[in-house]
């Protein structure tokens with residue numbers, strides 16, 4: 032009886048020890064020698080260089096796929112390594128972009144103070160010629176308004192946290208940021224359509240011509256005040272057209288649509304690349320837009336009227352776009368046969 036009791040006690044002790052050991056093994060994150068070694072390396076790393084989790088990130092960046100039952104693109108990638116590069120790039124890129132936009136505003140202000148609005152040398156004749164049709168103006172203003180809304184909301188989303196939040200506080204800023212994000216997402220597709228129509232409509236007058244070189248060499252007389260002849264669009268407008276509407280405009284549209292519609296199974300990296308390109312193109316587009324809007328509204332007297340009413344005085348046409356004026360007078364370009372003031376709607 033005594034032996035049986037001793038055996039029972041021994042069995043209980045062995046069982047308890049086995050259970051304790053099993054529990055200890057189950058609690059340990061390292062279930063095989065490699066993982067145990069990895070865990071030790073990490074512990075050591077935390078002691079030698081706290082907050083520098085290099086071994087983990089080396090493993091993440093190795094790109095080795097993990098195991099999962101979930102089917103779908105990238106479902107076996109828990110931590111996407113390129114995301115770190117994207118996040119790290121955002122800070123210097125947005126900082127540089129912010130400085131570029133601020134510098135452009137300062138440069139335009141200095142130019143305005145130095146040169147002022149460029150007016151006519153000769154008095155206006157009172158005779159008007161047509162510069163833009165109603166359809167051209169409607170398309171232009173649709174693009175101008177949507178492009179400007181996207182520029183302003185894009186700036187709020189990108190720089191608002193650093194620039195506006197400290198000034199207007201979190202209640203107003205969170206409202207403004209939400210509104211900006213929604214406007215940006217919904218106005219983008221409208222610009223996408225209107226921009227393509229604008230490009231088709233205005234491309235013929237923006238084809239480079241041999242005489243544009245002279246305009247570029249003399250910077251259109253913007254600094255010297257000298258008269259430089261030009262076609263319907265001068266070389267500066269042509270450069271702006273190709274950069275602002277075609278290259279950066281279309282880049283923004285394509286990358287914007289990739290970001291607006293993430294439901295087409297694009298990878299995270301595609302979204303990150305689209306986001307980075309969108310941000311760079313966006314900042315350059317804002318700089319170009321500021322230059323174009325400055326010259327159109329403030330810099331060149333009479334230019335705004337051209338896009339508002341569609342008509343310009345003959346003196347304005349001769350002084351700013353002489354080759355185009357000559358073509359209109361020779362009847363080779365539309366623009367003659369202007370209706371009286373009261374009927375000017377076409």
Ligand code: HEM
Nearest residue numbers: 174175178179233264268272275276324327334335337338
């Ligand atoms: C606030 C925004 C804008 C303002 C105030 C503005 C103003 C003007 C003005 C006043 C003109 C007439 C210039 C002239 O008769 O020579 C003009 C022409 C033009 N604008 Fe704008 N604009 C704006 C935005 C845009 C945008 C975003 C685009 C395209 C992406 C654009 C493309 C054009 C084109 C193509 C012309 C005709 C000249 C040419 O063929 O190059 N504008 N703009």
